[in-house]
Amino acid sequence: MNRPSVALALVHHPVLDRRGDVITTAVTNLDLHDLARTALTYGVERVYVVTPVAEQQRLAGRIIGHWSEGFGATYNPDRSQALKCLSVAETVEQALENFRSSVPGPVQPVLTAAGCRDGMSIAAARQLLRDESLFVIFGTGWGLAPEFFERGWATLEAIHGPGSSNHLPVRAAAAIILDRLLGDRDF
Amino acid sequence: MNRPSVALALVHHPVLDRRGDVITTAVTNLDLHDLARTALTYGVERVYVVTPVAEQQRLAGRIIGHWSEGFGATYNPDRSQALKCLSVAETVEQALENFRSSVPGPVQPVLTAAGCRDGMSIAAARQLLRDESLFVIFGTGWGLAPEFFERGWATLEAIHGPGSSNHLPVRAAAAIILDRLLGDRDF
Numbered sequence: 275m276n277r278p279s280v281a282l283a284l285v286h287h288p289v290l291d292r293r294g295d296v297i298t299t300a301v302t303n304l305d306l307h308d309l310a311r312t313a314l315t316y317g318v319e320r321v322y323v324v325t326p327v328a329e330q331q332r333l334a335g336r337i338i339g340h341w342s343e344g345f346g347a348t349y350n351p352d353r354s355q356a357l358k359c360l361s362v363a364e365t366v367e368q369a370l371e372n373f374r375s376s377v378p379g380p381v382q383p384v385l386t387a388a389g390c391r392d393g394m395s396i397a398a399a400r401q402l403l404r405d406e407s408l409f410v411i412f413g414t415g416w417g418l419a420p421e422f423f424e425r426g427w428a429t430l431e432a433i434h435g436p437g438s439s440n441h442l443p444v445r446a447a448a449a450i451i452l453d454r455l456l457g458d459r460d461f
Numbered sequence: 462m463n464r465p466s467v468a469l470a471l472v473h474h475p476v477l478d479r480r481g482d483v484i485t486t487a488v489t490n491l492d493l494h495d496l497a498r499t500a501l502t503y504g505v506e507r508v509y510v511v512t513p514v515a516e517q518q519r520l521a522g523r524i525i526g527h528w529s530e531g532f533g534a535t536y537n538p539d540r541s542q543a544l545k546c547l548s549v550a551e552t553v554e555q556a557l558e559n560f561r562s563s564v565p566g567p568v569q570p571v572l573t574a575a576g577c578r579d580g581m582s583i584a585a586a587r588q589l590l591r592d593e594s595l596f597v598i599f600g601t602g603w604g605l606a607p608e609f610f611e612r613g614w615a616t617l618e619a620i621h622g623p624g625s626s627n628h629l630p631v632r633a634a635a636a637i638i639l640d641r642l643l644g645d646r647d648f
Protein backbone atom coordinates (compact mmCIF):
# COMPACT_ATOMS: atom_id res chain seq x y z
CA MET A 275 0.00 0.00 0.00
CA ASN A 276 1.53 3.25 -1.10
CA ARG A 277 -1.55 5.43 -1.08
CA PRO A 278 -3.14 6.66 2.16
CA SER A 279 -5.57 4.22 3.68
CA VAL A 280 -8.16 3.94 6.43
CA ALA A 281 -8.32 1.80 9.55
CA LEU A 282 -11.13 1.59 12.08
CA ALA A 283 -10.95 0.99 15.81
CA LEU A 284 -14.01 -0.36 17.62
CA VAL A 285 -13.49 0.56 21.27
CA HIS A 286 -15.03 -1.46 24.12
CA HIS A 287 -13.25 0.47 26.89
CA PRO A 288 -13.30 3.23 28.05
CA VAL A 289 -16.81 3.97 26.77
CA LEU A 290 -19.94 5.39 28.33
CA ASP A 291 -23.16 3.74 29.40
CA ARG A 292 -26.49 5.49 29.02
CA ARG A 293 -26.04 7.32 32.33
CA GLY A 294 -22.63 8.64 31.31
CA ASP A 295 -20.60 6.28 33.51
CA VAL A 296 -17.40 4.80 32.10
CA ILE A 297 -17.77 1.09 31.40
CA THR A 298 -16.35 -1.80 29.40
CA THR A 299 -18.77 -3.30 26.87
CA ALA A 300 -18.76 -6.88 25.63
CA VAL A 301 -17.40 -7.81 22.23
CA THR A 302 -20.26 -8.97 20.01
CA ASN A 303 -20.08 -11.43 17.18
CA LEU A 304 -22.35 -9.24 15.09
CA ASP A 305 -20.32 -6.04 15.39
CA LEU A 306 -17.26 -7.93 14.19
CA HIS A 307 -19.05 -9.47 11.21
CA ASP A 308 -20.78 -6.26 10.18
CA LEU A 309 -17.68 -4.09 10.47
CA ALA A 310 -15.53 -6.63 8.64
CA ARG A 311 -17.98 -6.89 5.73
CA THR A 312 -18.35 -3.12 5.47
CA ALA A 313 -14.57 -2.67 5.72
CA LEU A 314 -14.00 -5.14 2.88
CA THR A 315 -16.52 -3.30 0.70
CA TYR A 316 -14.70 0.00 1.20
CA GLY A 317 -11.15 -1.36 1.01
CA VAL A 318 -10.41 -0.53 4.63
CA GLU A 319 -7.03 -1.92 5.62
CA ARG A 320 -7.72 -3.01 9.15
CA VAL A 321 -10.40 -3.01 11.84
CA TYR A 322 -9.05 -3.11 15.38
CA VAL A 323 -11.26 -4.65 18.06
CA VAL A 324 -10.09 -2.83 21.19
CA THR A 325 -10.68 -4.36 24.61
CA PRO A 326 -8.45 -4.55 27.69
CA VAL A 327 -10.22 -7.70 28.94
CA ALA A 328 -8.13 -10.80 28.21
CA GLU A 329 -11.14 -13.14 28.01
CA GLN A 330 -12.84 -10.80 25.54
CA GLN A 331 -9.67 -10.62 23.46
CA ARG A 332 -9.70 -14.42 23.33
CA LEU A 333 -13.38 -14.42 22.34
CA ALA A 334 -12.71 -11.96 19.51
CA GLY A 335 -9.73 -14.08 18.45
CA ARG A 336 -11.89 -17.21 18.38
CA ILE A 337 -14.56 -15.52 16.24
CA ILE A 338 -11.92 -14.30 13.79
CA GLY A 339 -10.21 -17.69 13.74
CA HIS A 340 -13.43 -19.62 13.20
CA TRP A 341 -14.37 -17.65 10.12
CA SER A 342 -10.95 -17.00 8.68
CA GLU A 343 -9.34 -20.39 9.27
CA GLY A 344 -11.82 -22.83 10.77
CA PHE A 345 -15.00 -24.44 9.48
CA GLY A 346 -16.45 -21.06 8.61
CA ALA A 347 -13.69 -20.39 6.09
CA THR A 348 -14.83 -23.35 3.99
CA TYR A 349 -18.52 -22.72 4.58
CA ASN A 350 -18.37 -19.07 3.58
CA PRO A 351 -15.16 -17.95 1.81
CA ASP A 352 -16.39 -14.34 1.35
CA ARG A 353 -16.87 -14.06 5.08
CA SER A 354 -13.42 -15.53 5.60
CA GLN A 355 -11.85 -12.84 3.43
CA ALA A 356 -13.75 -10.14 5.32
CA LEU A 357 -12.81 -11.33 8.80
CA LYS A 358 -9.11 -11.40 7.96
CA CYS A 359 -9.10 -7.59 8.25
CA LEU A 360 -9.87 -7.83 11.99
CA SER A 361 -7.17 -7.54 14.65
CA VAL A 362 -7.49 -7.53 18.41
CA ALA A 363 -5.75 -4.80 20.45
CA GLU A 364 -5.58 -4.07 24.17
CA THR A 365 -5.72 -0.28 23.84
CA VAL A 366 -6.38 2.33 21.17
CA GLU A 367 -2.72 3.42 21.46
CA GLN A 368 -1.55 -0.10 20.71
CA ALA A 369 -3.88 -0.31 17.70
CA LEU A 370 -2.77 3.10 16.43
CA GLU A 371 0.89 2.16 16.78
CA ASN A 372 0.27 -1.06 14.89
CA PHE A 373 -1.50 0.78 12.06
CA ARG A 374 1.26 3.43 11.92
CA SER A 375 3.88 0.73 11.54
CA SER A 376 1.95 -0.86 8.66
CA VAL A 377 1.47 2.18 6.40
CA PRO A 378 4.23 4.31 4.85
CA GLY A 379 2.96 7.89 5.39
CA PRO A 380 1.55 9.85 8.31
CA VAL A 381 -1.54 8.63 10.19
CA GLN A 382 -4.20 10.92 11.70
CA PRO A 383 -6.35 9.56 14.52
CA VAL A 384 -9.94 10.80 14.17
CA LEU A 385 -12.57 10.38 16.88
CA THR A 386 -16.30 9.98 16.27
CA ALA A 387 -19.11 11.19 18.53
CA ALA A 388 -22.85 11.34 17.92
CA GLY A 389 -23.02 14.72 19.66
CA CYS A 390 -20.21 16.47 17.77
CA ARG A 391 -21.48 19.53 15.91
CA ASP A 392 -18.31 21.51 15.18
CA GLY A 393 -15.85 18.79 14.29
CA MET A 394 -13.81 18.04 11.18
CA SER A 395 -16.10 18.05 8.16
CA ILE A 396 -16.31 15.08 5.84
CA ALA A 397 -14.98 17.33 3.06
CA ALA A 398 -11.90 18.12 5.21
CA ALA A 399 -11.41 14.44 6.05
CA ARG A 400 -11.63 13.46 2.37
CA GLN A 401 -9.06 16.15 1.58
CA LEU A 402 -6.76 14.93 4.36
CA LEU A 403 -7.04 11.40 3.05
CA ARG A 404 -5.24 12.42 -0.13
CA ASP A 405 -1.97 12.72 1.81
CA GLU A 406 -2.46 10.96 5.13
CA SER A 407 -3.99 7.74 6.38
CA LEU A 408 -6.91 7.97 8.80
CA PHE A 409 -7.43 5.91 11.94
CA VAL A 410 -11.13 6.36 12.71
CA ILE A 411 -12.19 5.57 16.27
CA PHE A 412 -15.71 4.41 17.18
CA GLY A 413 -17.08 3.81 20.67
CA THR A 414 -19.51 1.03 21.51
CA GLY A 415 -22.17 1.55 24.23
CA TRP A 416 -23.14 5.22 24.48
CA GLY A 417 -19.90 6.39 22.87
CA LEU A 418 -16.23 7.09 23.60
CA ALA A 419 -15.31 8.25 27.12
CA PRO A 420 -14.37 11.95 27.62
CA GLU A 421 -10.68 11.13 28.05
CA PHE A 422 -10.38 10.53 24.29
CA PHE A 423 -11.42 14.11 23.61
CA GLU A 424 -8.61 15.52 25.77
CA ARG A 425 -5.81 14.26 23.54
CA GLY A 426 -5.87 16.93 20.87
CA TRP A 427 -7.16 14.46 18.29
CA ALA A 428 -9.66 15.67 15.69
CA THR A 429 -13.31 14.67 16.00
CA LEU A 430 -15.37 14.02 12.90
CA GLU A 431 -18.59 16.01 12.56
CA ALA A 432 -21.49 13.79 13.61
CA ILE A 433 -23.93 12.34 11.10
CA HIS A 434 -27.22 14.20 11.12
CA GLY A 435 -30.06 13.04 8.95
CA PRO A 436 -33.32 14.94 8.51
CA GLY A 437 -34.85 12.92 11.37
CA SER A 438 -35.29 13.82 15.00
CA SER A 439 -32.50 11.73 16.49
CA ASN A 440 -29.03 10.50 15.68
CA HIS A 441 -28.83 7.43 17.84
CA LEU A 442 -27.37 5.34 15.05
CA PRO A 443 -26.05 1.88 15.87
CA VAL A 444 -22.25 1.91 15.69
CA ARG A 445 -22.51 -0.59 12.81
CA ALA A 446 -24.62 1.85 10.80
CA ALA A 447 -22.54 4.91 11.76
CA ALA A 448 -19.34 3.18 10.63
CA ALA A 449 -20.96 2.16 7.33
CA ILE A 450 -22.20 5.69 6.63
CA ILE A 451 -18.88 7.30 7.55
CA LEU A 452 -16.93 4.90 5.32
CA ASP A 453 -19.34 5.63 2.47
CA ARG A 454 -18.95 9.37 3.01
CA LEU A 455 -15.13 9.12 3.23
CA LEU A 456 -14.48 6.55 0.53
CA GLY A 457 -17.60 6.19 -1.60
CA ASP A 458 -18.08 7.78 -5.01
CA ARG A 459 -19.61 11.24 -4.80
CA ASP A 460 -21.22 11.44 -8.21
CA PHE A 461 -24.69 12.44 -7.08
CA MET B 462 -46.83 14.68 5.88
CA ASN B 463 -47.28 16.63 2.67
CA ARG B 464 -43.82 16.22 1.24
CA PRO B 465 -42.68 12.92 -0.34
CA SER B 466 -41.29 10.46 2.17
CA VAL B 467 -39.45 7.17 2.33
CA ALA B 468 -40.46 3.78 3.70
CA LEU B 469 -38.34 0.64 3.90
CA ALA B 470 -39.39 -2.98 3.60
CA LEU B 471 -37.20 -5.71 5.09
CA VAL B 472 -38.18 -8.90 3.30
CA HIS B 473 -37.79 -12.34 4.91
CA HIS B 474 -39.56 -14.22 2.08
CA PRO B 475 -39.07 -14.87 -0.80
CA VAL B 476 -35.30 -14.37 -0.52
CA LEU B 477 -32.28 -16.39 -1.59
CA ASP B 478 -29.85 -18.46 0.41
CA ARG B 479 -26.18 -18.63 -0.51
CA ARG B 480 -26.82 -21.36 -3.08
CA GLY B 481 -29.52 -19.31 -4.79
CA ASP B 482 -32.47 -21.33 -3.44
CA VAL B 483 -35.59 -19.45 -2.36
CA ILE B 484 -36.02 -19.52 1.40
CA THR B 485 -37.69 -17.75 4.32
CA THR B 486 -35.26 -16.19 6.79
CA ALA B 487 -35.90 -15.60 10.48
CA VAL B 488 -36.75 -12.19 11.86
CA THR B 489 -33.87 -10.99 14.03
CA ASN B 490 -34.09 -8.65 16.98
CA LEU B 491 -30.99 -6.85 15.81
CA ASP B 492 -32.18 -6.09 12.28
CA LEU B 493 -35.30 -4.51 13.73
CA HIS B 494 -33.39 -2.36 16.23
CA ASP B 495 -30.76 -1.26 13.74
CA LEU B 496 -33.22 -0.39 10.98
CA ALA B 497 -35.52 1.44 13.39
CA ARG B 498 -32.68 3.56 14.79
CA THR B 499 -31.34 4.36 11.32
CA ALA B 500 -34.88 5.14 10.07
CA LEU B 501 -35.45 7.56 12.95
CA THR B 502 -32.17 9.33 12.18
CA TYR B 503 -33.18 9.88 8.56
CA GLY B 504 -36.83 10.71 9.19
CA VAL B 505 -38.07 7.56 7.44
CA GLU B 506 -41.84 7.22 7.87
CA ARG B 507 -42.13 3.50 8.25
CA VAL B 508 -40.13 0.26 8.19
CA TYR B 509 -42.14 -2.82 7.22
CA VAL B 510 -40.96 -6.17 8.53
CA VAL B 511 -42.25 -8.57 5.87
CA THR B 512 -42.75 -12.23 6.69
CA PRO B 513 -45.52 -14.66 5.72
CA VAL B 514 -44.86 -16.82 8.81
CA ALA B 515 -47.46 -16.14 11.52
CA GLU B 516 -45.14 -17.08 14.40
CA GLN B 517 -42.46 -14.74 13.04
CA GLN B 518 -45.03 -11.96 12.71
CA ARG B 519 -45.89 -12.48 16.38
CA LEU B 520 -42.19 -12.44 17.32
CA ALA B 521 -41.66 -9.15 15.48
CA GLY B 522 -44.80 -7.77 17.14
CA ARG B 523 -43.51 -8.79 20.58
CA ILE B 524 -40.15 -7.10 19.98
CA ILE B 525 -41.86 -3.91 18.82
CA GLY B 526 -44.31 -4.01 21.74
CA HIS B 527 -41.62 -4.62 24.35
CA TRP B 528 -39.64 -1.57 23.34
CA SER B 529 -42.43 0.76 22.35
CA GLU B 530 -44.92 0.01 25.13
CA GLY B 531 -43.47 -2.45 27.64
CA PHE B 532 -40.59 -2.27 30.10
CA GLY B 533 -38.21 -1.21 27.35
CA ALA B 534 -40.16 1.99 26.71
CA THR B 535 -39.39 3.22 30.22
CA TYR B 536 -35.85 1.86 30.26
CA ASN B 537 -34.89 3.47 26.95
CA PRO B 538 -37.30 6.12 25.63
CA ASP B 539 -35.14 6.86 22.55
CA ARG B 540 -35.36 3.23 21.54
CA SER B 541 -39.10 3.34 22.13
CA GLN B 542 -39.49 6.24 19.74
CA ALA B 543 -37.40 4.44 17.13
CA LEU B 544 -39.28 1.14 17.30
CA LYS B 545 -42.64 2.83 16.80
CA CYS B 546 -41.78 3.22 13.11
CA LEU B 547 -41.84 -0.58 12.65
CA SER B 548 -44.86 -2.42 11.23
CA VAL B 549 -45.32 -6.08 10.45
CA ALA B 550 -46.69 -7.13 7.03
CA GLU B 551 -47.40 -10.50 5.47
CA THR B 552 -46.30 -9.58 1.96
CA VAL B 553 -44.51 -6.75 0.19
CA GLU B 554 -47.75 -5.94 -1.65
CA GLN B 555 -49.58 -5.52 1.64
CA ALA B 556 -46.82 -3.27 2.99
CA LEU B 557 -46.77 -1.21 -0.21
CA GLU B 558 -50.53 -0.79 -0.13
CA ASN B 559 -50.37 0.32 3.51
CA PHE B 560 -47.68 2.89 2.72
CA ARG B 561 -49.61 4.14 -0.34
CA SER B 562 -52.67 4.70 1.82
CA SER B 563 -50.66 6.70 4.36
CA VAL B 564 -49.00 9.26 2.06
CA PRO B 565 -50.78 11.78 -0.17
CA GLY B 566 -48.82 11.57 -3.45
CA PRO B 567 -47.55 8.77 -5.70
CA VAL B 568 -45.30 6.01 -4.33
CA GLN B 569 -42.54 4.29 -6.32
CA PRO B 570 -41.40 0.84 -5.22
CA VAL B 571 -37.61 0.49 -5.60
CA LEU B 572 -35.76 -2.81 -5.28
CA THR B 573 -32.21 -3.21 -4.00
CA ALA B 574 -29.71 -5.84 -5.11
CA ALA B 575 -26.00 -6.14 -4.36
CA GLY B 576 -25.33 -7.25 -7.93
CA CYS B 577 -27.19 -4.46 -9.74
CA ARG B 578 -24.87 -2.47 -11.99
CA ASP B 579 -27.23 -0.65 -14.35
CA GLY B 580 -30.06 0.30 -12.05
CA MET B 581 -31.57 3.63 -11.07
CA SER B 582 -28.79 5.96 -9.94
CA ILE B 583 -28.87 7.63 -6.54
CA ALA B 584 -29.01 10.98 -8.35
CA ALA B 585 -32.16 9.85 -10.18
CA ALA B 586 -33.71 8.53 -6.98
CA ARG B 587 -33.00 11.82 -5.17
CA GLN B 588 -34.58 13.66 -8.07
CA LEU B 589 -37.64 11.36 -8.00
CA LEU B 590 -37.99 11.95 -4.27
CA ARG B 591 -38.81 15.61 -4.91
CA ASP B 592 -42.20 14.58 -6.29
CA GLU B 593 -42.84 11.00 -5.24
CA SER B 594 -42.45 8.88 -2.14
CA LEU B 595 -40.10 5.90 -2.30
CA PHE B 596 -40.76 2.41 -0.94
CA VAL B 597 -37.30 0.85 -0.80
CA ILE B 598 -37.19 -2.95 -0.62
CA PHE B 599 -34.32 -4.87 0.98
CA GLY B 600 -33.87 -8.64 1.06
CA THR B 601 -32.42 -10.52 4.01
CA GLY B 602 -30.31 -13.66 3.45
CA TRP B 603 -28.54 -13.52 0.09
CA GLY B 604 -31.00 -10.99 -1.32
CA LEU B 605 -34.44 -10.67 -2.89
CA ALA B 606 -35.73 -13.60 -4.98
CA PRO B 607 -35.81 -13.22 -8.79
CA GLU B 608 -39.61 -12.85 -8.86
CA PHE B 609 -39.28 -9.31 -7.52
CA PHE B 610 -37.29 -8.29 -10.57
CA GLU B 611 -40.03 -9.43 -12.97
CA ARG B 612 -42.55 -6.82 -11.86
CA GLY B 613 -41.28 -3.83 -13.77
CA TRP B 614 -40.16 -2.10 -10.56
CA ALA B 615 -36.98 -0.05 -10.64
CA THR B 616 -33.84 -1.41 -9.01
CA LEU B 617 -31.43 0.92 -7.29
CA GLU B 618 -27.83 0.81 -8.46
CA ALA B 619 -25.83 -1.30 -6.00
CA ILE B 620 -23.38 0.25 -3.57
CA HIS B 621 -19.80 -0.25 -4.69
CA GLY B 622 -16.96 0.93 -2.52
CA PRO B 623 -13.32 0.88 -3.58
CA GLY B 624 -12.92 -2.57 -1.99
CA SER B 625 -13.00 -5.99 -3.57
CA SER B 626 -16.46 -7.07 -2.49
CA ASN B 627 -19.88 -5.66 -1.83
CA HIS B 628 -21.26 -8.20 0.58
CA LEU B 629 -22.63 -5.54 2.91
CA PRO B 630 -24.89 -6.60 5.77
CA VAL B 631 -28.46 -5.49 5.01
CA ARG B 632 -28.27 -3.24 8.10
CA ALA B 633 -25.25 -1.42 6.63
CA ALA B 634 -26.66 -1.29 3.09
CA ALA B 635 -29.89 0.27 4.34
CA ALA B 636 -27.95 2.85 6.38
CA ILE B 637 -25.76 3.81 3.42
CA ILE B 638 -28.70 4.03 1.01
CA LEU B 639 -30.68 6.23 3.42
CA ASP B 640 -27.66 8.49 3.83
CA ARG B 641 -27.20 8.69 0.05
CA LEU B 642 -30.92 9.39 -0.51
CA LEU B 643 -31.64 11.69 2.42
CA GLY B 644 -28.33 12.88 3.87
CA ASP B 645 -26.83 16.30 3.24
CA ARG B 646 -24.57 16.33 0.21
CA ASP B 647 -22.32 19.23 1.12
CA PHE B 648 -18.98 17.50 0.62
